[in-house]
Amino acid sequence: MKYTHDLIVIGAGAAGLGAAGFGSTIGLKAALIDKSAKNFGGDCLNYGCIPSKALLHVASQFAGAKAATDFGLRVDGKADFKKVMAYVHQQQDVIRALETPEQFAKNYGTDTIVGTAELTGDREVTVNGRKLTARKIVLATGSVPRQLDVPGADLVKQWDNESIFWELEELPEKLLIVGGGPISCELSQAFARLGSQVTLLVRGERILDKDPDIMGNILAERLRHDGVDIQFETEVASFTSATQAELKHGKSLEFSHILVAIGRSVRTKGIGLENAGVEVKDGKIVADAYYRTTNKNIFAIGDAYGREMFSHGAEKHNTDLWINLLSPVDIKHKLNKFTWVTFTDPEIAQFGLTKEQLDEQGINYETIEQPLEHDDRAVAADFQYGHLILYVKKGLFGGGKLLGGCMAAPAAGEMIQELHLLQTLGKKYSKLTNKIYAYPVASRINQKAARDRAAGQLESPVVARGLRAAFRLQHR
Numbered sequence: 406m407k408y409t410h411d412l413i414v415i416g417a418g419a420a421g422l423g424a425a426g427f428g429s430t431i432g433l434k435a436a437l438i439d440k441s442a443k444n445f446g447g448d449c450l451n452y453g454c455i456p457s458k459a460l461l462h463v464a465s466q467f468a469g470a471k472a473a474t475d476f477g478l479r480v481d482g483k484a485d486f487k488k489v490m491a492y493v494h495q496q497q498d499v500i501r502a503l504e505t506p507e508q509f510a511k512n513y514g515t516d517t518i519v520g521t522a523e524l525t526g527d528r529e530v531t532v533n534g535r536k537l538t539a540r541k542i543v544l545a546t547g548s549v550p551r552q553l554d555v556p557g558a559d560l561v562k563q564w565d566n567e568s569i570f571w572e573l574e575e576l577p578e579k580l581l582i583v584g585g586g587p588i589s590c591e592l593s594q595a596f597a598r599l600g601s602q603v604t605l606l607v608r609g610e611r612i613l614d615k616d617p618d619i620m621g622n623i624l625a626e627r628l629r630h631d632g633v634d635i636q637f638e639t640e641v642a643s644f645t646s647a648t649q650a651e652l653k654h655g656k657s658l659e660f661s662h663i664l665v666a667i668g669r670s671v672r673t674k675g676i677g678l679e680n681a682g683v684e685v686k687d688g689k690i691v692a693d694a695y696y697r698t699t700n701k702n703i704f705a706i707g708d709a710y711g712r713e714m715f716s717h718g719a720e721k722h723n724t725d726l727w728i729n730l731l732s733p734v735d736i737k738h739k740l741n742k743f744t745w746v747t748f749t750d751p752e753i754a755q756f757g758l759t760k761e762q763l764d765e766q767g768i769n770y771e772t773i774e775q776p777l778e779h780d781d782r783a784v785a786a787d788f789q790y791g792h793l794i795l796y797v798k799k800g801l802f803g804g805g806k807l808l809g810g811c812m813a814a815p816a817a818g819e820m821i822q823e824l825h826l827l828q829t830l831g832k833k834y835s836k837l838t839n840k841i842y843a844y845p846v847a848s849r850i851n852q853k854a855a856r857d858r859a860a861g862q863l864e865s866p867v868v869a870r871g872l873r874a875a876f877r878l879q880h881r
C-alpha cells in the first residue's frame with residue numbers, strides 16, 4: 406500500500422512535538438497536526454508548566470520583598486496583574502518562537518498542519534478535508550481539565566488552567582481553589598503571594614497525596630504562612646449563586662473567582678477513535694504497556710496515554726515508543742525510575758519508587774529520614790523546616806542501592822538530581838560518602854545520611870578495634 410506519510414502525529418504538545426521531531430530527524434515523512442496554531446507547544450507551553458512557573462517566579466519576588474519588611478524594607482500593595490501577565494506571556498513567547506508550525510517545519514522538515522484531525526479509517530486521518538494515510542499514527546491528543554458537576558454549577562464560571570492564564574485580567578479578590586494536587590498547590594501559593602485572599606478546599610486529609618505525608622504537611626504549613634486558608638476533608642456540595650458555594654459539611658463560602666483543579670481526563674472526543682477501532686474504557690484510550698491502542702497501527706503517548714501526566718512523562722513515552730518502533734525488542738512501560746517536582750516554595754521533589762510502590766512490589770528496604778533542622782545552610786537561609794526521605798534496598802543482593810526518595814526544600818528539584826542519578830545508574834547510596842561538596846551547599850544533606858550510616862559502622866566494636874589496631878601498628 407502507498408501512504409501519503411510514514412507517520413502522522415495528532416497533537417503538537419510535548420508528546421507530539423517529540424514524536425514528529427524524531428521521526429523527521431531520521432528522515433521519515435512525518436505530518437504533525439494541531440487544531441490551532443496557538444496550541445503548538447500544547448498545554449505545557451500555553452496553559453501549564455511555563456505560565457505557572459513564570460507566575461510563581463513573579464510571586465516569589467513579592468514574597469521576598471514582603472519577607473524583607475522584617476529587616477526594615479517598606480513595601481505594600483498588590484500586584485499589577487496586567488503587568489504580571491504581560492511578563493508571563495512574554496516569557497511564553499520566547500519559547501513559542503521555536504515551536505510555531507512554520508518554525509517547526511523549518512527546523513525539522515515536518516509537514517505541519519493546522520486543523521482538527523479525525524481518524525477516518527484504519528491508517529487514515531482527515532484534516533481540513535484532506536485525507537492522509539500512514540504506516541503508523543500517534544495520538545498525542547492530551548487531556549482536558551475536569552469540572553465540578555454539582556447542583557448550581559451552571560451559575561458559576563469555573564476557571565481552569567486555560568482561562569486563568571489567558572482570560573483573567575484582574576487579580577482575584579477572593580479566590581477559591583478546589584483540589585489538592587500540584588496545580589492547586591502551585592497556584593494557591595502564586596495568587597496568595599500576589600495579593601489574593603486564597604481559600605484551598607481539599608477533599609482528603611492532606612495535599613499532594615502522591616508524596617509522603619510529611620511533605621504534604623510541610624507544604625501546607627508553608628502555604629498557611631503565605632496566607633492560604635486550607636480547609637481539609639471538604640468539597641463543594643452546590644452553588645447557590647455565581648459567588649457562593651455550599652460545602653459538604655454545611656458551611657457556605659463566598660468567592661469572587663473559583664479555580665477548579667481536580668484532575669484531568671484523557672481527551673477522547675472529536676478524534677474519530679470509533680472510526681479506527683480505538684477503544685475507550687473508563688474515560689481512557691485503551692493502550693497496552695507498549696503504548697499500542699486496540700488498533701495495532703495507532704499509539705497513544707503523553708497525557709493521551711492516561712498515566713503519568715507530565716511533560717517529562719511525554720518525553721519518556723516518546724523514548725520508549727521510538728525504541729519500540731525501531732527495534733525488534735519492545736520496551737515495556739515502567740515507572741521505577743520516574744520523578745516529579747511540585748514547584749512551590751519549598752519545592753517537593755520525588756524520585757524513583759514511592760513507599761506505596763515498594764510495599765506493593767514486596768521490596769525489602771529501609772527508610773532514612775533526614776530533617777534539615779541542623780543543616781548549616783538551612784539555618785542560614787531559614788529553611789530548617791526542610792526534609793529528606795530516602796528508601797535504600799536491604800539485603801545481600803543489591804543491598805545499599807538507592808530506590809527512591811522525596812525532598813522538601815527550596816530548589817529540592819535540583820538537589821535531588823544526584824540522588825536520582827545514583828538510582829537511575831543502580832548505584833549504592835554509600836557512593837556519596839566521600840564526595841566533596843562545597844560548603845555550605847544545601848545538597849550536602851544528600852551526603853549527611855550516607856555519612857551518618859558510615860559513622861554508625863564505627864560504633865561496631867569489631868570495626869573500631871580493627872581501626873585502633875591499624876593506628877597503633879603504624880605509629881609505634
Ligand SMILES: Cc1cc2nc3c(=O)[nH]c(=O)nc-3n(C[C@H](O)[C@H](O)[C@H](O)COP(=O)(O)OP(=O)(O)OC[C@H]3O[C@@H](n4cnc5c(N)ncnc54)[C@H](O)[C@@H]3O)c2cc1C
Pocket residue numbers: 415416417418419420421438439440441444445446447448449450452453454455457520521522523545546547548566588672675676706707708709713714715716717718719748
Ligand atoms: C497548570 C499546569 C501546570 C503543569 N506543570 C507541569 C510541570 O511543571 N511539569 C510537568 O512535567 N508537567 C506539568 N504539567 C503537565 C503537562 O503540561 C502535561 O502533562 C503535558 O503538557 C502533556 O503534553 P501532551 O503533549 O500529552 O498533551 P497536550 O500538551 O495537551 O497537547 C495535546 C494537543 O493535541 C491537540 N489536539 C487534540 N485533539 C486534536 C485533534 N482532534 N486534532 C488536532 N489537534 C488536536 C491539542 O490542541 C493540544 O495542543 C502541568 C499541567 C498544567 C495544567
Ligand SMILES: NC(=O)c1ccc[n+]([C@@H]2O[C@H](COP(=O)([O-])OP(=O)(O)OC[C@H]3O[C@@H](n4cnc5c(N)ncnc54)[C@H](O)[C@@H]3O)[C@@H](O)[C@H]2O)c1
Pocket residue numbers: 553583584585586587588589591606607608609613614639640641666667668669713714715745746747748
Ligand atoms: N509541577 C508539576 O509537575 C505539575 C504541576 C501542575 C500539574 N501537573 C500535572 O497536571 C495534572 C493535573 O493536576 P491536578 O492538580 O489538577 O490534578 P491531580 O489529579 O494531581 O489532583 C487533583 C486533586 O483534586 C482532588 N479532587 C478530585 N475531585 C475533587 C472534588 N470534586 N472536590 C475536591 N477535590 C477533588 C483529588 O483528590 C486530588 O487531590 C497532574 O496529573 C499533574 O501531574 C504537574
